[in-house]
Amino acid sequence: MSAGQMKRGFVRLLILVQVAAALAGPVAGELSMGYYGMTCPFAEYIVRNVVGEALMKDPTLAGSLLRLHFHDCFVQGCDASVLLDSADGNTAEKDAPANQSLRGFEVIDSIKEAVEAQCPGVVSCADVLALAARDAVFMARGPYYGVPLGRRDGTRSVASDTFLALPPPINNVTLLIQIFANVSLDVHDMVALSGGHTLGIAHCANFKARLQAETETLDSSLATSLGSVCQGGDSATAPFDRTSTRFDAVYYRELTSRRGLLSSDQALFESPETREMVSMFAMNPSYFFYAFQQGMYKMGQINLKVGDEGEIRRTCRVINS
Numbered sequence: 001m002s003a004g005q006m007k008r009g010f011v012r013l014l015i016l017v018q019v020a021a022a023l024a025g026p027v028a029g030e031l032s033m034g035y036y037g038m039t040c041p042f043a044e045y046i047v048r049n050v051v052g053e054a055l056m057k058d059p060t061l062a063g064s065l066l067r068l069h070f071h072d073c074f075v076q077g078c079d080a081s082v083l084l085d086s087a088d089g090n091t092a093e094k095d096a097p098a099n100q101s102l103r104g105f106e107v108i109d110s111i112k113e114a115v116e117a118q119c120p121g122v123v124s125c126a127d128v129l130a131l132a133a134r135d136a137v138f139m140a141r142g143p144y145y146g147v148p149l150g151r152r153d154g155t156r157s158v159a160s161d162t163f164l165a166l167p168p169p170i171n172n173v174t175l176l177i178q179i180f181a182n183v184s185l186d187v188h189d190m191v192a193l194s195g196g197h198t199l200g201i202a203h204c205a206n207f208k209a210r211l212q213a214e215t216e217t218l219d220s221s222l223a224t225s226l227g228s229v230c231q232g233g234d235s236a237t238a239p240f241d242r243t244s245t246r247f248d249a250v251y252y253r254e255l256t257s258r259r260g261l262l263s264s265d266q267a268l269f270e271s272p273e274t275r276e277m278v279s280m281f282a283m284n285p286s287y288f289f290y291a292f293q294q295g296m297y298k299m300g301q302i303n304l305k306v307g308d309e310g311e312i313r314r315t316c317r318v319i320n321s
């Protein structure tokens with residue numbers, strides 16, 4: 001058999017495996033591909049349409065939708081707890097300090113409304129969020145990955161649950177590794193998922209400490225431009241990289257030039273534990289895409305509620321009464 005035939009055979013096998021995986025039953029715990037195939041066959045299509053419309057109007061929402069899914073999964077698992085509104089006597093996750101700048105809730109509301117109109121009480125908000133993040137990444141020219149479905153929505157959302165669960169933007173890789181390990185993500189996942197910062201912006205409040213204390217690991221021209229941004233106060237913003245609405249490996253290339261925005265970004269290049277991964281992702285965007293897909297797949301399985309647990313919320317902002 002020639003090398004060409006072997007390669008074609010391998011590609012066919014790969015496609016077959018992917019098709020089989022897509023049609024198969026459970027793939028991850030009790031989640032499965034095509035979970036809504038019989039009960040809400042157009043669910044994924046609806047999500048894609050609404051996300052597409054939203055990003056046409058405002059491409060910066062791609063990063064916001066990705067971040068929403070991340071902040072959902074790291075606190076109480078991927079159960080849409082981040083979407084719940086505060087109520088009398090309870091400050092919800094979304095009103096915790098680390099979540100103050102989350103955006104994109106309206107997009108999720110529109111998707112849920114459209115899905116409920118087609119198939120009421122079937123598709124969870126947690127699945128809507130996982131799909132919206134995937135589609136947002138893909139529409140920003142990032143990798144496409146399958147999202148196994150069947151998550152159920154949680155009923156608890158408490159601001160203080162975010163305190164130890166969400167990583168702060170500080171210069172300490174050991175702590176970042178620990179926070180990811182708490183949800184069974186390893187250091188490789190941590191570095192790959194941090195590549196989510198190829199999209200979006202941060203507020204001066206979150207990077208001004210770097211301007212003051214990290215001059216040795218901060219490119220001087222970036223220091224000057226961020227300095228003038230922060231003259232606008234804590235609420236002024238800067239993009240994570242030069243291509244902040246495009247999903248690419250530029251984020252890692254910036255880190256290798258000491259142009260990371262947050263202390264936690266630059267720390268990935270400065271720490272011997274993670275420096276090589278940053279360099280690899282910077283040099284090989286396809287490898288970054290692959291590692292990001294794997295990381296997102298794992299992140300989407302954190303502490304799931306399935307079977308009898310949780311509920312299928314009618315609207316994503318309140319638990320069913």
Ligand code: HEM
Nearest residue numbers: 063064067070101167168169193196200201202203206264
């Ligand atoms: C490694 C630990 C991480 C830390 C310390 C961190 C911290 C932050 C901070 C401080 C901001 C800016 C908030 C603001 O000023 O408005 C931010 C934004 C963002 N984060 Fe992270 N993050 C981390 C990991 C991740 C991961 C794993 C993802 C996704 C997989 C992600 C996706 C994003 C995105 C897309 C934005 C921009 C959001 C927007 O423009 O609306 N981050 N992150």
